[in-house]
Amino acid sequence: MYKKTSIFLDEAGHPITPKGSIGITINFLLKEQRKMESKTPSLLFLALFCIFSSTSTAFNITRILSNYPDFSTFNSLLTQTGLAQQINSRQTITVLAVSNGAIGGVSGKPVDIVKRILSAHVILDYYDQKKLENIKKQSSILTTLYQTTGSANDQQGFLNVTKTPNGIVFGSAVKGAPLTVSLEGSVASQPYNISVLQVGGVIEAPGIENMAPPPPPAPKTASAPAPAPTSAKTPAEAPAPAAEEPAADDAPTEAPTPAAEAPNADAPLSSPPQPNSTPADETPAAAPAHSGSSRLHVDGVVAVAMGLVACMMGF
Helix, strand or coil, rough: CCCEEEEECCCCCCCCCCCCCCEHHHHHHHHHHHHHHHHHHHHHHHHHHHHHHHHHCCHHHHHHHHHHHHHHHHHHHHHCCCCCHHHCCCCCCCEECCCCCCCHHHCCCCCHHHHHHHCEEEECCCHHHHHHHHHCCCCCEEEEEEHHHHHCCCCEEEEEEEEECCCCEEEEEECCCCCCEEEEEEEECCCCCCEEEEEEECCCCCCCCCCCCCCCCHHHHHHHHCCCHHHHHHHHCHHHHHHHCCCCCCCCHCCHHHHHHHHHCCCCCCCCCHHHHHHHHHHCHHHHHHHHHHHHHHHHHHHHHHHHHHHHHHH
16 A cells, blocks of 8 residues: 655645645556556457458358358359358358359359349348257248249249258258258358258259349339420420510501601791602602602602702803
């Protein structure tokens, strides 16, 4: 046990008398230091536990099967179809692997069909051989990865596992599907994360090969022409200016107004312009009235100019 001793320091850190200063006890600092030292191992242990737990749940189905050459074809198909990546993204999974000698002609089928068939060999839970043998019910329905695709029909995304006197057999959960694929044994397991079991053949759900691919792309392309009718309406609005064209034809109707005012402008003139005022009676013609009055003015100007020239020649 430590003796409590108080030391008072000024702002520069030099010892001073207790007057006007904040006391910092050495005993308090020692206790805080011991608390921190006691927490350090706990924090280190927690960090190591998190790292260990994260690495323990990680697995790679391709690496697991690469240790067993008898499943090389099955392993290659998982990679080609992209199922290997989906399996590795799961935390709890069971893979029913088929050996090279029992995989048959699956490898020669189109990739999309192979993916459907093999995705039904991936159970979305952990089942090792012991857990299957301890199932209480004689028959159980297990959910597969194919069920998550949304393409399964009539229980195609489920497996039927049944215990018989000769052992455990698998088959599709589709009504009437045969239960002929037997459990051969365990290949590898990482408890409660991944289990790889060997089965005696390919489990194929009835009708899984004849399913047409989903047609979502068709509505996307059909929706593209939708804006076309809206843009087609814009040319229909083009005749609108044509309706305004009669307004231009109405403009000459206002022309008689200045034509009627023309005689008023000529009214103050004396008798000489009267012979030229006779065309003013032609007011019934709308547009020509204005042009005729302008011609009369021009003729008058020309006559006056010729008279002036004649007078100058006479002098």
